[in-house]
Amino acid sequence: MSDLDALEGWAAPLIAALSPTARRTLLRAVAVDLRRAQQERIARQQNPDGSAYVPRRPQRAERVGRVRRGAMFRRIRQARHLKAKITPDGVQVGYQGRVARIARVHQTGGLDPARPGGPLLRYARRQLLGFSEADRDRLRDRLLAHLAGDGVK
Template sequence: MSDLQVLEDWAGALLQRLEPQARTQLARNIAQQLRRSQQQRVTAQRNPDDSHYAARKSRDLRGKQGRVQRKVKMFRKLRTGSYLKARGDSNHVSVGFTGRVARIARVHQYGLKDRAEPGAPDVRYDQRQVLGFTAADVDVIRTTLLAHLTK
């Protein structure tokens, strides 16, 4: 049984006693905190198990003229608030990507095949878990629930 399932079983009965407005406020608070932790983890280029992301494949840049950025971090725009959305209502909490970037995130999350650009051959991407729970995230959820319920 996962930590989240244990947490849900423990807090489920307590949350059902709350008014829908209070549950919505709590869910939004948790969603914002989870989004913040996901953004920090993506900025640090780490998977939920605290391992580093797989390195980018080297590219032949001999034909490219101008400034070459070699040490640009992956997903630097993907982690911004305009793409990484946090939602919460009285029944659920979700943190995820929206729009076209959701496809890019899914390809990296599961290590799928995709084309880097139109007309290019299919490439299998290394798995980089862009979204995921860490032990610290479960602790944040637990402490936020306790703080809200003890008010």
């Protein structure tokens, strides 16, 4: 049993006992916190375990056009792509549409064409979404603060 399963085991009945309005408020705050934590970790170019992302492959010298340098995933870490959603069962933080396909390829280290109709390339595994120890601690603290009556801050 993981730490997250244990946290869910004791928190689920307490959250279920809340009024629907209080539950929605708590879940919305948790979803926003998790999304923000994921965005910050992606900006630091780190996997959930704290290891650095595998760097980009070197570009060919004869490549025409702009050579990409700098941080990866600058655009897909924006809130308009990284969605936080409240469901009756809990919260979801993830991607949708075309961005979800791109994120999935990097999350699992899969094959994908670099351009439409182009050859398939193997992308290195870079975990965009996942729980770190800090995320678990943040989630636990948020739940405890809310249940203790301090409210959601």
